[in-house]
Amino acid sequence: MTGTPLLELEKVSMSFGGLACVSKLDLHVDEGEIVSVIGPNGAGKTTLFNLVTGIYEPTEGDIRFAGESISGLEPHKITRKGIARTFQTLRLFLNMTVRENVMAAAYGHTRAGVLRAMLRTPGQRREEREIRALAEERLAFFGERLMGYRWDQPAYSLSYANRRRLEIARATATNPRLLLLDEPAAGMNPRETQEITELIGQLRGEGGYTILVIEHDMHVVEGISDRVVALDHGVKIAEGTFGAVATDPRVVEAYLGTGGMARK
């Protein structure tokens, strides 16, 4: 399964005016891999996600997904090609029900238009049933937590941890090949963090997704990553296994500075 690159970034740069957020970044994620991106605040991690998902267009370089260039495409078209993400600051559709949140994300790979919706054609009704079943299946992935009566509750009634889970469920409902998770364990307690670590493994194992994840919690990074990429000031400073990256002097410097106080 592994080996062929699913996502490739080639000398990608992004600058806002004179401020370079990402510069000449080379990165690849292979099919079936879990890659973690680490780095201090402002290192360009979320900008990297925004570039891949099409919120920004790179000022230089090329982004390829499954061998096809996707830089410059609109976000919803990139999503339809098979990239879905979650957000560091949760962005759910708060006033819609839990199930509707997930159902809405099936928009890209469903077809029935307004005319068919008005006439309730058999095809439209079948598709609608399929969307509903898909949403319930995606929610069932999280076990008891997002089941039953929860389906019809507005998303704003969910707890913080459940909102993070719902975001992941929503992202998977777009039928992606690559999942981008932006700090999935942020704001979670140790038990929930442990769960999310296992969950990311399951997403690959059972869901078959390739995963690129931004995470600050080093226990999570250690627990899930096949490969770790460290960024600082928009430049890749280290890449490799968790052990290698975590002890890389440049990474230690980026996190702790060069004051000479950093000792193990």
Added chain:
Amino acid sequence: MDDRLESDALTRPVEGAAEATASEGATSPAVGRDEWVARHGERVVRRSGRIGAAEQRLRAVPWWAWLVLFTALVSLLPVVFESGYVRRVSFDIVLYMLLALGLNVVVGWGGLLDLGYVAFYGVGAYGYAALASDQFDVHLPSYLAIPIVVVIGAIAGLLVGLPSWRLVGDYLAIVTLFFFQAFIVFVSNSDDVSGHDLFGGASGISTVDPLNAFGRELPVAHLGIFSVAYLYVALAVFVVVYVALHLVNDSRTGRAWRSSREDPLAANLMGMPVNWLKLMAFMFGAATAALTGSLFASLNGGVYPTTFAFPLLITIYTMVILGGAGRQAGVVLGAIVVGVLLETLRDANDAQYVFYALVLLGLVGTLRLSRRLAAVLVGVAVLGYAIHLVAGAIDSAWVDGTSPGGGWLGDALTHWTVVPTEPAGWIKPVSYVGLVASVLLLTLVRDRLRIVLLVPVLVLASFVWENVMLPDPSSTRYVVLGAILIATMIARPAGLLGERRVEIV
């Protein structure tokens, strides 16, 4: 043996109690766990007792059953009331309901502030007039003219939407407002478009055909009273539009609309083409408004630029906001409430009952049935009568005027409120401004002081109502409408039937 029995008897209830707490723990999770948080909302919403049970049962009634019931009731109106007035007002209100349904797509589901909405209504009316009148001597049958008008409306929506492709919030509102103004200016001067008379300018087009098909016309009036057929046509159109929009809302398109209302960026990243969806919401709203416009033109036999003005825009927005943007049943209720209110407030006699009923309702709503309420009511009655006596003793001309309302309430009020025969010129503006200022003051004070101050403010309100507002119903009705809107928004920010909405959590 005895010993064992005794010990069993002793331990059993204790065991039972332990089980009870354990099972209770399983059904009602501990405070702070997310189960508890999630169920908290339910506990707040669910009322206990008979009202709660009735509410639960009413919620279980499907939407189409309500629609059938509602349609049946409205179609019975002309049977119960023979008068052409009731039919005509019902027809107008059905048009309001249609307009509110269309605006609900744009504002309630799409989340787009479209201030040019009434222009699309105008486009529909003028479109129908162009296709079925003596203006260009084109007389298309209604089954052709109306669909063409709907398409024209949708295209107009698309054209206005295109430049605002990337605009959000306030900027979109400004662009659409500009379009509305441009429309008004254009039709008002359309009698001389480089030498051609297009739409009759300020005098409009006054020879519009009634609804017709296969060479036969549907007369607007039958035996001198408003033809009930138009009410039924409008009602049928309303049902079709309601059902069609409901089905669209309950489909992937509707979900996508609401998703992009909630969070456009997230919707875009979940595969939804947000810009196209925005345009589509615009087109749906515009097409509904245009459809309504063609019904309006066919009934009135004429279209004039003054119809499509800002008061109408504000009225439709009030309906949608008051009823609850985002819920079809809500905006329909809003249209009925606002439509009926505006109509009743036209007549001084009816307006008087409405005013005092609303004040009483407001008092009961805020103070409940309490001793404070009784105190306020008694206080108002006593203070008003005392002022009336004193004023009458000083100069009988101060109280000899009659309430413009008339009726038993008007008669009663003549002995209570101060209504001078000829009030001095300064009294009206001063008392009006004084009332507004004292209402504002009321919002700043609390508890007992508020109750005490409420009494003179209510007496003053009655004075202002009788002397300033009632003699001028045309502007009063909008003032009353505004006051109702403010009060409703404070009491129920989501509108009468709106769902509770959360902006940021």
